[in-house]
Amino acid sequence: MDASKYPLVGYNPYQPFLDIFSSQTEIHPISNRPDSKRSFIPSLDEKRLVGKMVHAIKMGWVRPSRPKQIEKRVYDLWADNPCSEKTKTELARIRMHFPAPKVPLPGHAESYNPPAEYLCDEEELKKWEETDPEDRRLDFIPKKYDCLRKVPAYDRFYNDRYQRCLDLYLAPRQRKMKLNIDHTELLPELPNLTDMRPFPTTQSFLMLGHSGQVRSLSFEPESTEIFASGGEDGTLRLWSICDGRCLKTTSLDGSITSVAYCPLAKWTLLAVTMESNKMILTNSYCGDRHRITTTTEYLSKLRCESSESDVLKWKYEGKGTLSVDLGYIARQVVWHHKGDYFATFANSKSPKLIYIHQLSKCKSQRPFSRLKGLMTVLSFHPSEPFLFVGTQRYIRIYDLAKCQLKKKIITGSQWMSCMHVDFRGDNVFVGGHDRVFSWIDLQLSSKPWKSVKHHTAAIRGVTQHARLENLFPLP
Numbered sequence: 001m002d003a004s005k006y007p008l009v010g011y012n013p014y015q016p017f018l019d020i021f022s023s024q025t026e027i028h029p030i031s032n033r034p035d036s037k038r039s040f041i042p043s044l045d046e047k048r049l050v051g052k053m054v055h056a057i058k059m060g061w062v063r064p065s066r067p068k069q070i071e072k073r074v075y076d077l078w079a080d081n082p083c084s085e086k087t088k089t090e091l092a093r094i095r096m097h098f099p100a101p102k103v104p105l106p107g108h109a110e111s112y113n114p115p116a117e118y119l120c121d122e123e124e125l126k127k128w129e130e131t132d133p134e135d136r137r138l139d140f141i142p143k144k145y146d147c148l149r150k151v152p153a154y155d156r157f158y159n160d161r162y163q164r165c166l167d168l169y170l171a172p173r174q175r176k177m178k179l180n181i182d183h184t185e186l187l188p189e190l191p192n193l194t195d196m197r198p199f200p201t202t203q204s205f206l207m208l209g210h211s212g213q214v215r216s217l218s219f220e221p222e223s224t225e226i227f228a229s230g231g232e233d234g235t236l237r238l239w240s241i242c243d244g245r246c247l248k249t250t251s252l253d254g255s256i257t258s259v260a261y262c263p264l265a266k267w268t269l270l271a272v273t274m275e276s277n278k279m280i281l282t283n284s285y286c287g288d289r290h291r292i293t294t295t296t297e298y299l300s301k302l303r304c305e306s307s308e309s310d311v312l313k314w315k316y317e318g319k320g321t322l323s324v325d326l327g328y329i330a331r332q333v334v335w336h337h338k339g340d341y342f343a344t345f346a347n348s349k350s351p352k353l354i355y356i357h358q359l360s361k362c363k364s365q366r367p368f369s370r371l372k373g374l375m376t377v378l379s380f381h382p383s384e385p386f387l388f389v390g391t392q393r394y395i396r397i398y399d400l401a402k403c404q405l406k407k408k409i410i411t412g413s414q415w416m417s418c419m420h421v422d423f424r425g426d427n428v429f430v431g432g433h434d435r436v437f438s439w440i441d442l443q444l445s446s447k448p449w450k451s452v453k454h455h456t457a458a459i460r461g462v463t464q465h466a467r468l469e470n471l472f473p474l475p
Contacts, residue, residue, distance in 0.1 A: 098173040103164065109142045112151045118142050205244040209237050216258045216332075222265035226286050230256030236272060238286045247286050253278060258332040264339035267295045271342055273330035279344060281359070283320030296320040304362045312355065312364040324364065328353050336380045343387070345378050354378070354389075356400075367400065377419040388428070390419050395428065395440075412438045412448040420462040431459030 006013070056062040086094075109118040119142055120128060128136060139160075145151050212232030219227040226247065229237050236250040236259065254276030262269035268284045268291045283295045299322060304314040315323050330344040340360050346353040351368040354375065358364075373391030380387060385401040393416065395409040413432030420429045428440040430448075435455045438448035 096175070098175065100168050100173075109138060110140075112145045112148055114142050114144060119144060207239055207244045207246070209246050209249070210235065212255075215256060216260075218259045218261045218270070220265075220268075220287065221261055221263045223287070226284070228259050228261065228270055228284065230259040230272060232256075234274070236270070236282075238284055248284070250282070252276075252280070257330060260333045260335055260342070262339050263335050263337055266291060267298065267339070268292050269295050269299075269339075271333045271335065273326075273333050273344060275329050277326050277328055279324045279326055279330060279333065280317075281322040281324075285320070302360070302362055306362075310363065311366060312357075314362040314364075322362075324357065326355070332378065334378050334380065337382050341380070343378055343380070345375055347375060349374050356387075367398070372396075376416050379419055379421050381421065381425045382423055383425055386425070388419065388421060390416050390430075392416060395419065395430070407442070407446060409440055409442075409446050410448070411440070412436060412451045417459060418462045420464060422464060429462045429464070431462045433458040435459060437462070 053062065057064060108114055111118075125141065128138075128141065133139070140156065210229065210231035210233055214229055214231045216230045217227055218229075225241055227239055227241060229239065231237075232255045234252050234255050236252060236256060237246055238248040239245070240247055252272065252274055254274040256272055256274055258271075258273045260271045262271070268287050270282050270284050271279065272282065273279045281299070283292060283299065285292055299316070299320050302316065302322070304316045304322065306313045306315075312327070313325050315325075317323050326344060328346050328348075331347050333342055333344050335342045341356060341358055343354070343356045345355075349371060351371040352366060354366060354368060354371070355364045356367050367387065368389075371389075373394065375389065375391055377390035378388065379390075381397075385399065386406060387398045387400055389396045389398060390411070393411060393414060395411055395416075397406045397409070398404070399406045409428065411430045411432070413430060413434055413436045415433040416430055417433050418431045421427075422429070426442055428442065430438045430440065432438075435453050435458060437452050437455070437459060439450045440447070441449040
């Protein structure tokens with residue numbers, strides 16, 4: 001058996017096999033023994049086993065098998081043999097299938113009762129007939145019917161179906177492959193800093209004079225050879241940019257909050273707001289002598305006659321100085337580009353703390369009866385009678401001529417700190433305490449066109465080059 005051999009020589013393992021029970025069909029059974037009595041009695045062992053299984057199911061130990069849900073397979077009814085394997089040509093045809101573009105949906109002009117602006121008058125109908133068929137904006141003439149049952153059959157149905165078939169047959173379709181390009185290759189090569197000289201690299205000089213914090217700076221509108229600074233020590237100082245020398249120092253009643261030069265180059269006029277609830281308009285007495293004389297004569301000729309109906313009291317204090325009693329601490333003073341109007345405001349939700357002043361008439365007025373939000377910035381439009389009022393998160397543009405709200409802008413900053421309107425009035429640049437700088441295109445949208453967050457601290461000011469309009473703003 002270990003050698004897989006037969007013990008006898010001549011043994012035939014394939015000899016015929018005689019099947020006793022199946023070879024011959026018997027009439028009577030071979031064994032006629034009756035069934036035992038025990039076969040008719042239920043089994044106690046099976047009873048115990050079934051009881052254990054029922055108890056396990058009730059206790060949640062065993063979960064009965066759920067019937068399998070047969071998924072309905074969707075197959076192609078008209079296919080020759082859905083189970084047959086597809087050839088490489090058929091697989092490539094399926095893989096490279098390009099669905100045809102859908103027919104454009106009908107517009108208002110195809111309605112049976114179109115609006116009046118979609119119907120053609122005689123001039124438009126004549127122009128449509130003279131235009132070539134391939135250059136027409138519409139392939140049909142819009143018509144108006146009283147009800148849908150009066151609409152006749154479409155006479156260009158077969159022509160449209162024929163053109164559709166031609167488009168599907170003759171217009172080629174292609175698949176554009178995705179290019180795997182490294183994003184770093186798309187970035188431009190930055191020039192070397194040495195090739196961009198000359199630009200300031202070292203500190204030229206340090207201007208020392210204020211004993212406290214410097215809160216505001218303002219430059220001359222045209223020559224920009226002199227600038228004014230106001231500080232916490234209550235002094236107004238005029239400096240020369242060429243050599244950093246302090247030209248003049250004026251002591252005022254309180255700490256200065258804002259300083260602004262008048263945008264008209266023919267005057268040397270400064271507007272200064274202080275914590276003593278006052279604002280002064282003073283001649284700087286620095287610069288061109290002719291401009292100094294012109295400013296002094298203009299201020300002396302103004303009529304500062306305040307009546308009881310006036311909101312604020314104007315007063316001429318002599319020596320080329322006007323004072324206005326605001327009654328609150330103004331945060332900033334903003335000039336209009338024409339130099340006759342200027343505005344002051346405070347960081348408050350009250351509309352009573354916003355004033356627009358007119359220099360030629362020595363009058364002041366409150367433009368708003370109510371205000372939404374805490375006001376942070378204010379600016380005039382360079383060419384239109386618009387006023388930009390900025391709160392913590394929004395900028396509202398008011399039309400002063402029509403006395404109505406023109407637009408509401410979302411700044412994208414949680415706490416706006418500064419704002420600058422470009423020279424054309426189409427763009428607004430916003431900086432915030434949360435280090436977000438936003439560029440808003442008023443003609444594009446009411447939301448920021450671009451927002452960046454490159455600064456490591458809060459943005460306190462945004463400005464733009466005074467003469468080169470195409471340069472980007474500098475926050």
